[in-house]
């Protein structure tokens with residue numbers, strides 16, 4: 001009989017964990033499907049994702065904190081690429097995302113190029129740079145663009161070229177940069193006057209013909225939406241409502257959107273997986289409330305510069321001093337090499353708590369402490385003295401901000417273990 005009970009328990013436990021991972025997979029797969037357009041600014045992909053998350057909140061039964069709504073909207077400028085995009089070099093139509101990437105602040109360019117290829121020496125010659133940046137010179141030479149080869153450049157010189165020379169040139173000419181670096185897309189909101197394109201070095205030969213069809217669209221006032229819901233604390237007659245502490249669990253749901261009509265950035269690890277974890281925790285705490293209110297926030301606009309969280313701390317739906325602790329989640333789909341905790345050095349007591357819980361449960365192989373960093377939505381809360389951790393997983397999947405951050409490339413290696421670690425940590429805060 002005992003054996004049978006044990007077996008039933010085991011089946012129940014494994015089926016519920018299995019169900020949990022299945023649900024997290026469904027959420028991740030949905031959010032990074034083509035129907036959400038990379039959760040960015042083309043075809044309202046981010047708004048579709050916000051609505052999907054709001055519907056999940058509703059299904060779970062989360063409470064609404066304000067205005068009888070889960071949604072907090074704000075507007076922001078953003079540069080987008082909703083139109084067909086082509087880059088042809090010597091009759092070879094290059095593959096966007098694979099052979100080339102436009103800069104997030106890339107402007108429009110619909111032209112067969114007349115260009116000059118700058119030598120490495122010329123790139124560093126400030127007089128020559130000034131000349132090319134001068135529109136008078138550009139007209140005199142009758143050129144519309146320059147090609148720059150940054151392969152082999154490193155350290156400070158590469159930094160200077162990237163941060164000063166290239167943006168300066170892109171305000172006067174079309175710029176094509178030859179590189180062998182991994183492509184890394186992001187979101188821009190200060191578009192250049194001309195196009196700026198990064199091309200894999202082996203796709204170009206000297207004097208090749210170049211033609212482009214790139215049309216960027218600058219949205220002055222794009223509507224973005226944070227999604228906010230709550231599981232209230234267990235009612236307790238002895239504790240006054242105003243004394244009830246609140247824990248925040250947050251994850252950004254936006255990603256990089258599209259680059260041209262056909263290419264989208266799925267953002268599976270970053271951060272469909274974090275939203276999946278947030279929803280799993282919401283599900284769990286709805287069924288197992290604790291002595292804290294738990295507020296769940298799926299932030300918009302993180303990739304444009306932590307905009308959703310910035311807006312929230314300016315217009316919080318509850319006083320920020322009520323937040324006992326905040327846990328921000330990103331990149332939850334790996335974990336083979338452990339997790340990193342940003343702000344670990346700032347909140348050592350909580351960090352030790354997390355570590356000792358992990359030692360007991362043996363859930364992840366490594367918990368790496370990191371200091372303060374302005375690299376996700378926890379940042380604005382930290383700035384306002386709200387205690388916060390930002391937790392992300394580490395692993396062999398290095399697909400980040402590129403077209404390969406897909407659902408199929410996710411392992412979910414430590415997802416369930418991390419769920420156990422996070423839920424026990426939150427209950428213990």
Ligand SMILES: [Zn+2]
Pocket residue numbers: 252270271302330331
């Ligand atoms: Zn992210």
